[in-house]
Amino acid sequence: MKNFENILVTKNYREHAHIALIQLNRPKVLNALSTDLMKDVVEAMFLLEDDKDVRVIILTGNDRAFAAGADIGQMADASPIDQINDNRFRTWKQMVLITKPVIAAVNGFALGGGCELAMSCDFIIAGDSAKFGQPEIKIGTIPGAGGTQRLTRAIGKSKAMLAVLTGDMMDAYEAEKSGLVAKVVPAETLLQETFEIAKIISNRAPVAVKLAKEAVNMAFECSLKDGMEYERRNFYLTFSSKDQKEGMKAFMEKREPKYEGN
Numbered sequence: 618m619k620n621f622e623n624i625l626v627t628k629n630y631r632e633h634a635h636i637a638l639i640q641l642n643r644p645k646v647l648n649a650l651s652t653d654l655m656k657d658v659v660e661a662m663f664l665l666e667d668d669k670d671v672r673v674i675i676l677t678g679n680d681r682a683f684a685a686g687a688d689i690g691q692m693a694d695a696s697p698i699d700q701i702n703d704n705r706f707r708t709w710k711q712m713v714l715i716t717k718p719v720i721a722a723v724n725g726f727a728l729g730g731g732c733e734l735a736m737s738c739d740f741i742i743a744g745d746s747a748k749f750g751q752p753e754i755k756i757g758t759i760p761g762a763g764g765t766q767r768l769t770r771a772i773g774k775s776k777a778m779l780a781v782l783t784g785d786m787m788d789a790y791e792a793e794k795s796g797l798v799a800k801v802v803p804a805e806t807l808l809q810e811t812f813e814i815a816k817i818i819s820n821r822a823p824v825a826v827k828l829a830k831e832a833v834n835m836a837f838e839c840s841l842k843d844g845m846e847y848e849r850r851n852f853y854l855t856f857s858s859k860d861q862k863e864g865m866k867a868f869m870e871k872r873e874p875k876y877e878g879n
């Protein structure tokens with residue numbers, strides 16, 4: 618795997634062939650999301666997406682911060698045209714093209730773009746030190762990478778309005794209660810616990826995992842009727858995979874299935 622300037626990428630994470638870890642690595646600025654950092658994240662995601670061995674990707678920061686938002690220093694004097702020409706949102710948009718499960722493991726601050734990056738993963742596991750928020754309003758702007766959209770879908774209008782209009786942070790337990798976070802674990806064991814969850818998913822049939830991820834995401838894109846139809850078609854599609862035959866046969870034979878991703 619290529620060396621990146623702003624992130625660390627570990628394949629065979631904890632010697633598990635199917636799990637990869639991406640760690641944001643600008644600790645001096647609390648992993649502020651510069652344009653280059655986001656380019657690195659997306660490039661690494663696509664390399665892992667194309668890697669047949671990798672089945673689950675974990676995205677994390679460090680104990681103090683997942684990411685404290687877009688790099689304010691890089692943005693402060695920018696004009697709208699600078700922002701357009703910088704084309705930073707192109708990288709953000711590409712995150713949704715990753716078909717493998719991506720888990721955000723969050724300790725410390727996940728603010729602004731940091732919260733938006735965590736929300737663009739498939740789900741969030743939070744250490745009990747985690748703090749989430751969309752503080753853009755405090756610096757005279759608004760969220761720009763999904764904070765008004767994904768947060769509202771995750772926690773509902775009332776709580777999202779409160780968060781976006783005050784800019785105040787919520788702690789890990791509040792985030793879990795609101796539905797932003799799937800699970801809270803002790804900060805010290807965040808990566809271990811996330812790894813255990815990644816291991817479970819990596820043992821499931823890879824094609825079914827992709828089709829399930831796609832179908833859940835469709836719930837945010839279309840009507841219930843269309844979503845149900847989409848789900849049914851993906852359900853039928855799993856029956857064309859060898860892994861579905863293997864999974865059901867293994868159940869009948871009372872043994873563990875062996876999935877090969879086809």
Ligand code: CO8
Binds near residue numbers: 688729759
């Ligand atoms: N950008 C640049 N530098 C940052 C950022 C940031 N977002 N956050 C922290 N830093 C730097 C600080 O300037 C400081 O640097 P230095 O040591 O050189 O002074 C260092 O990180 C440590 O930070 P603090 O000393 O402030 O640490 P504290 O523990 O006192 O405070 C906080 C931590 C509360 C997280 C505080 O740093 C803070 O409020 N940070 C800014 C949070 C914020 O406003 N985030 C939103 C940014 S705007 C945004 O994300 C818009 C997204 C739009 C879409 C994305 C497009 C790319």
